[in-house]
Amino acid sequence: MKKTNIIFWILTALFALYMGGGAIPGLMGDAQSAAVMEQLGYPPYLMVFLSLAKLLGSIAILVPGFQRIKEWAYAGLFFDLTGATYSLLMSGEGAGAMAFMLVGFLLFAGSYIFYHKRRKAAVEAGLRPAY
Numbered sequence: 001m002k003k004t005n006i007i008f009w010i011l012t013a014l015f016a017l018y019m020g021g022g023a024i025p026g027l028m029g030d031a032q033s034a035a036v037m038e039q040l041g042y043p044p045y046l047m048v049f050l051s052l053a054k055l056l057g058s059i060a061i062l063v064p065g066f067q068r069i070k071e072w073a074y075a076g077l078f079f080d081l082t083g084a085t086y087s088l089l090m091s092g093e094g095a096g097a098m099a100f101m102l103v104g105f106l107l108f109a110g111s112y113i114f115y116h117k118r119r120k121a122a123v124e125a126g127l128r129p130a131y
Contacts, residue, residue: 001121008114012061015107019077020058026051040087054080061111067119074112081108 025033026047037047053076060066060073085101 001118001125004114004117004121008111008118011107011110011114015111016058016062018104018107019054019080023051023054023058027055040091050080070115078108081105
């Protein structure tokens, strides 16, 4: 179980950094982030909403406990990642943008899979999973 915990925390920290780190410029009203939203055809106010949701979701997957909130956070982050990927694809972005999005999907999958492996191992060990 120790190996599973280590892998989970590495992948989850990287995924939270990937998603939450990308939210900071949007919350701060970064001009480049606003330009990307405009290029994709989205209204400027959506940037702040999506950035806040990504930041809160990133925090939720890091905080122990609150399994239901954590599941919803994973779902929301997946939808955000999928929507962003689709938007970039439809806007004609190149393979570099798609490769960056693939990294996010891989981190998501690893974090989510190991989250459930940890929960299953805790239940099998007779412990009440607190994560």
